[in-house]
Amino acid sequence: MPIIEVRDLDLHYGKHHALKKIRMDIEERSIVALIGPSGCGKSTYLRTLNRMNDMIAGVTISGQVKISGVDIYQTEIGTELLRRNVGMVFQQPNPFPKSIYDNVAYGPRLHGITKRSTLDEIVETSLKKGALWDEVKDMLKKPAYGLSGGQQQRLCIARALSINPEILLMDEPTSALDPISTAKIEELLGELQKSYTIVIVTHNMQQAARISQSTGFFLNGELVEYDRTSSIYQNP
Numbered sequence: 001m002p003i004i005e006v007r008d009l010d011l012h013y014g015k016h017h018a019l020k021k022i023r024m025d026i027e028e029r030s031i032v033a034l035i036g037p038s039g040c041g042k043s044t045y046l047r048t049l050n051r052m053n054d055m056i057a058g059v060t061i062s063g064q065v066k067i068s069g070v071d072i073y074q075t076e077i078g079t080e081l082l083r084r085n086v087g088m089v090f091q092q093p094n095p096f097p098k099s100i101y102d103n104v105a106y107g108p109r110l111h112g113i114t115k116r117s118t119l120d121e122i123v124e125t126s127l128k129k130g131a132l133w134d135e136v137k138d139m140l141k142k143p144a145y146g147l148s149g150g151q152q153q154r155l156c157i158a159r160a161l162s163i164n165p166e167i168l169l170m171d172e173p174t175s176a177l178d179p180i181s182t183a184k185i186e187e188l189l190g191e192l193q194k195s196y197t198i199v200i201v202t203h204n205m206q207q208a209a210r211i212s213q214s215t216g217f218f219l220n221g222e223l224v225e226y227d228r229t230s231s232i233y234q235n236p
C-alpha cells in the first residue's frame with residue numbers, strides 16, 4: 001500500500017482554482033519531486049499533504065488525502081497522526097530565535113518529553129540525521145542564527161526529524177543555498193530516503209533527475225505527468 005494516496009484533490013483560493021483533481025500514490029521510502037512553472041500549484045499541493053492550507057481564509061478543499069490509509073481531512077485521529085508523522089522544511093532556512101539545542105528539542109518538548117537525558121539523546125540523533133552533529137556538538141547552546149545558511153537548513157531538517165516523522169515535505173529546500181550546501185543536502189537526502197518518504201518541490205529539473213525516483217509535473221493546477229523519474233528523463 002502506498003504511504004500517501006491522493007484522490008480527486010481540488011483546492012480553490014476563493015474563485016481561483018489552484019489544484020484540479022489531483023491523483024497521486026506515493027510509495028514508502030521514495031523521493032518524489034514536484035516540478036513545474038512558477039504559480040502552477042506545487043507549493044499549494046505540498047501544503048495540502050500537511051493540512052497547512054486549512055487556516056487560510058477562503059480556501060476550499062475537496063477530495064481525499066490518505067496517509068497510511070487514514071484520510072487526514074476526515075478525522076481527529078488524522079490530525080493527530082499528521083502532527084507526529086509529517087515534517088516540513090521550507091525554502092528559506094527558518095530556525096527559531098533560540099539555541100541550536102532548543103530548536104531541535106522544540107517538537108519533542110511539545111509532545112511532552114521533558115526528561116533531560118531523553119532530550120539530549122533526541123537532539124544528538126536528530127542532528128546526526130541532519131549531518132550537522134560534528135559541526136555543532138560543541139556549541140549546542142549557541143544561537144542558531146550564528147550558523148551559515150546551509151547549516152541552518154540542515155538544522156531545520158534535524159528539527160523536522162526530531163519528532164520522528166515518516167514523511168518529510170520540502171519546499172525548494174536548496175533554492176536559497178550555494179552549490180556546495182546544495183550538494184550536501186542532496187547527499188543527505190539519499191541517506192534519509194532509507195528511513196523516510198520525501199516529497200520535494202524543486203524548480204531544478206537536474207536536481208529532480210539526480211535525487212528522485214518519481215517526478216510529478218504540475219501545470220496550471222493539474223498534475224499533467226507523474227511517472228518514474230528514469231522514464232521521464234531518458235528521452236530529453
Ligand code: ADP
Binds near residue numbers: 036041
Ligand atoms: P507554485 O508553488 O507552483 O509556484 P503556488 O502553489 O504557490 O504555486 O500557487 C498556485 C497559485 O495559487 C498561484 O496562482 C498563486 O498566486 C495562488 N496562491 C497561492 N497561495 C495563495 C493564497 N494564500 N491566496 C490566494 N492565492 C494563492
Ligand code: ADP
Binds near residue numbers: 063
Ligand atoms: P471542520 O473542522 O470545520 O469540520 P475539517 O477539519 O473537516 O473542517 O476540514 C478543514 C478543511 O479541510 C476545510 O477547508 C475543508 O474544506 C477541508 N476538507 C474537508 N474534508 C476534506 C477532504 N476529504 N479532503 C480534503 N479537504 C477536506
